[in-house]
Amino acid sequence: MENVLNKPKPVQNPIPIMVGGGGEKVTLQLAARHANISHFFTGDLKTLEAKTLALQGHCEKVGRDYDSIRKATGFSILLGTRRLKQRRNLRKWPLSVDSHLR
Numbered sequence: 001m002e003n004v005l006n007k008p009k010p011v012q013n014p015i016p017i018m019v020g021g022g023g024e025k026v027t028l029q030l031a032a033r034h035a036n037i038s039h040f041f042t043g044d045l046k047t048l049e050a051k052t053l054a055l056q057g058h059c060e061k062v063g064r065d066y067d068s069i070r071k072a073t074g075f076s077i078l079l080g081t082r083r084l085k086q087r088r089n090l091r092k093w094p095l096s097v098d099s100h101l102r
Contacts, residue, residue, distance in 0.1 A: 018072075022047075024054040031069065032058035039072040048073055 016036035021027035028051065031038040038055055042048040052071060059066040 022051045024051070028055045029058045029062075031055060032062050032064050035069055037070045037072055039074075042073055042075075 017034055018037040018039055019027060019031035019035040020039040020041070022040045022042065028038070032055060040048060040051045042051060055069070055071075056066045058064075059069070
């Protein structure tokens, strides 16, 4: 592309690269090589731990400091006024957090 106008200019220079996804063979390997931020899509802490361990392994293979990559994730929080309603709503989501209801 030529003569492309980008305003306002980015605040950061260079612009951080975020790699989003949790594919342990390809995506996390790309994150280990290129990302400033790696964003995982997870539904529970066990999966998050597996993804971070996979990223750590890829970092070791490519000689990258694991701690130089910021890690990010998102979790859905489901609120309800009654325990039974919470459990019913929770069944709609593919999460394994039912045991964490208090």
